[in-house]
Amino acid sequence: MSVTDLLTRAEALCKKYEKYDLDKKQDATVYKNDRFMMLYTTLQADLEAAMQKANDASIEKNRAVVATLNAEVRRAKAALKEQIPKLTKYAGKKVKGATKEDLALRPDLVLGLVAKIEDIPDGVVAPRKPVKGKKGKGAAETIKIDAMSPEQVMSGSQNQSSEESSSFAQEADRRKAKQDESLEVISEGLTTLGNMAQDINEEMDKQTTLVDEIDSKVDKAATEMKSTNVRLKETLVRLRSSRNIMVDIVCLIVIMSIAAALYKFVNLPPTFKHFSMNLIFRL
Amino acid sequence: MCGCFVSTLDEFSSGRSRGGGGGMADRQEQKLKDAEKWLKKADKLTKLSFTRWAADWSEATPLYEQAGLVYKTAKLFEKGKHCFEKAAIGQERLSSQWTAAKHLETAGGLAKELEAWPEVADLYKRASEMYMFCGKPQPAADALVRGAKAIEDSVPDDAIRMYLDSCSFLEDDGREQMAFDTYRAATNLYIKQQRYADAASMLLRWGQAADKCKAIQSQCKAYVSAILVYLYNQDLKAAEQCHNDCSQVDAFLNSEQNQLAEKVLQAYRDSDGDEVMYVIKSSKTLPHLDHMIVRLAKQLPVGGLKPVIGPSNDDLDENDLT
Numbered sequence: 001m002s003v004t005d006l007l008t009r010a011e012a013l014c015k016k017y018e019k020y021d022l023d024k025k026q027d028a029t030v031y032k033n034d035r036f037m038m039l040y041t042t043l044q045a046d047l048e049a050a051m052q053k054a055n056d057a058s059i060e061k062n063r064a065v066v067a068t069l070n071a072e073v074r075r076a077k078a079a080l081k082e083q084i085p086k087l088t089k090y091a092g093k094k095v096k097g098a099t100k101e102d103l104a105l106r107p108d109l110v111l112g113l114v115a116k117i118e119d120i121p122d123g124v125v126a127p128r129k130p131v132k133g134k135k136g137k138g139a140a141e142t143i144k145i146d147a148m149s150p151e152q153v154m155s156g157s158q159n160q161s162s163e164e165s166s167s168f169a170q171e172a173d174r175r176k177a178k179q180d181e182s183l184e185v186i187s188e189g190l191t192t193l194g195n196m197a198q199d200i201n202e203e204m205d206k207q208t209t210l211v212d213e214i215d216s217k218v219d220k221a222a223t224e225m226k227s228t229n230v231r232l233k234e235t236l237v238r239l240r241s242s243r244n245i246m247v248d249i250v251c252l253i254v255i256m257s258i259a260a261a262l263y264k265f266v267n268l269p270p271t272f273k274h275f276s277m278n279l280i281f282r283l
Numbered sequence: 284m285c286g287c288f289v290s291t292l293d294e295f296s297s298g299r300s301r302g303g304g305g306g307m308a309d310r311q312e313q314k315l316k317d318a319e320k321w322l323k324k325a326d327k328l329t330k331l332s333f334t335r336w337a338a339d340w341s342e343a344t345p346l347y348e349q350a351g352l353v354y355k356t357a358k359l360f361e362k363g364k365h366c367f368e369k370a371a372i373g374q375e376r377l378s379s380q381w382t383a384a385k386h387l388e389t390a391g392g393l394a395k396e397l398e399a400w401p402e403v404a405d406l407y408k409r410a411s412e413m414y415m416f417c418g419k420p421q422p423a424a425d426a427l428v429r430g431a432k433a434i435e436d437s438v439p440d441d442a443i444r445m446y447l448d449s450c451s452f453l454e455d456d457g458r459e460q461m462a463f464d465t466y467r468a469a470t471n472l473y474i475k476q477q478r479y480a481d482a483a484s485m486l487l488r489w490g491q492a493a494d495k496c497k498a499i500q501s502q503c504k505a506y507v508s509a510i511l512v513y514l515y516n517q518d519l520k521a522a523e524q525c526h527n528d529c530s531q532v533d534a535f536l537n538s539e540q541n542q543l544a545e546k547v548l549q550a551y552r553d554s555d556g557d558e559v560m561y562v563i564k565s566s567k568t569l570p571h572l573d574h575m576i577v578r579l580a581k582q583l584p585v586g587g588l589k590p591v592i593g594p595s596n597d598d599l600d601e602n603d604l605t
Contacts, residue, residue: 002378064494064502067528071484071509074521078480122524188567195571198500205498206460 036090050076073122080117318353321346344373364393384413395433404441420456424449459492474575479516483509499534507540508576515579539568559584
């Protein structure tokens with residue numbers, strides 16, 4: 001009987017005798033009629049889970065894990081908060097089996113639950129490190145080709161702006177603007193290339209592990225093939241040699257049987273001597 | 284007796300006359316007949332009765348497989364699925380869980396054509412369990428992903444659960460890099476279902492996995508996508524908190540994606556809708572994010588920009604020496 005058979009049989013048996021499982025029955029029958037208590041217990045369980053996650057987040061060192069856990073805690077809190085109105089609605093309803101004091105206490109239970117939900121820490125607003133490197137809001141950076149700006153050139157030696165120099169300055173500005181545009185286009189292309197290259201890099205990292213695995217498996221397969229080939233060769237050689245021996249033996253047996261048959265045939269006539277003598281004289 | 288003789292003669296002659304024209308159809312009919320025969324034989328071999336006390340799976344399984352293949356090519360999905368399921372049970376009894384899992388996957392594919400969605404999910408889940416039994420979590424995760432893709436349009440909740448299970452398999456095995464595609468698919472499904480908070484937390488989980496395998500690019504992209512999803516959900520507070528958390532990670536802090544996030548959040552803090560749109564339009568890193576995220580980002584700012592309550596730094600007044 002294999003393990004899978006054992007497992008299937010065990011499952012079938014469990015299913016058959018489910019009705020005797022006390023733990024399961026207890027969970028099912030308790031608070032059957034009381035929807036408030038059912039919802040309350042589920043919310044409490046969810047609250048415990050969220051609290052646990054928050055605790056894990058506080059002791060976790062890896063920032064990425066912390067971020068994920070905090071996000072999940074926030075989500076759980078939001079989901080719990082959504083359920084609170086339903087809970088308050090149930091708290092107001094009358095339920096048979098619960099005493100008057102219980103019913104009076106229910107709104108307080110709801111409020112206590114709300115307070116507990118608010119208490120769960122969901123990510124401390126830590127002082128943010130200032131962003132290093134480029135800042136800037138909106139305006140693109142100007143690309144300076146020359147060391148001097150146009151204003152410096154203009155307010156330099158030539159204080160009188162003659163027609164030629166002003167048109168020359170305008171032409172220079174126009175050309176600079178065109179260069180700026182082309183440089184923008186180039187920079188966009190480079191950004192795309194850079195992004196694509198980084199994605200390719202990540203893909204390559206992924207594939208490296210896979211290729212290494214394939215490499216080792218293929219090596220193993222190759223050595224096995226080699227040893228199998230050698231064994232096959234040996235077996236064939238042995239087979240052929242043993243077949244030669246068998247052929248020899250078979251031939252021997254055939255010859256001996258023919259000899260025995262001849263011997264019988266020769267011995268049968270009574271006048272053996274007469275026969276042999278005739279043969280000798282004839283010769 | 285004479286009658287049956289005549290009838291067989293009729294069949295023979297009609298077969299001969301048809302032979303010239305529909306040769307291919309004949310072959311297919313012949314194949315189908317063979318498949319019927321194999322199926323019946325295999326059923327007989329496996330059904331327990333008074334004379335047979337143990338099912339002969341080693342004989343029956345190849346018959347089921349052959350019959351299943353024929354039905355699959357003939358597009359008779361119901362029978363094909365049945366054959367492959369039986370073949371899978373046979374292979375399991377022969378302790379060959381790998382082949383059994385493969386047959387279950389084929390059966391799942393056929394069930395998808397039949398649009399029997401609960402069965403599809405069930406078959407793919409069983410296949411993945413078998414793969415795990417063989418000690419191969421990668422194919423198990425792949426099987427779950429395939430199953431989830433098959434049912435994501437009709438039963439999205441089950442599909443989500445399968446995606447999450449697949450991710451946890453790979454995470455447990457330490458091979459999160461293979462899980463990136465799964466995270467992406469799950470995020471897209473959440474966004475389609477408009478469960479934005481779940482989508483954002485899935486993106487953060489993706490970021491965490493990327494952090495583990497040092498895939499900085501994917502990590503930064505995931506974080507900035509999460510912030511954008513929170514903003515689309517009109518949850519500025521969550522977006523800010525998320526940004527705070529993510530800024531603790533050095534790799535994200537110095538990245539271009541972080542700059543985009545800073546700019547957008549600053550624009551939101553200033554309640555400047557035009558600035559938000561300008562930042563989104565002129566950003567060079569945005570087009571490289573996942574297309575669903577880009578679609579959401581292009582629709583920012585969603586809803587009215589409420590003036591944000593300033594940070595509570597006013598509590599710590601310089602002159603307050605207490």
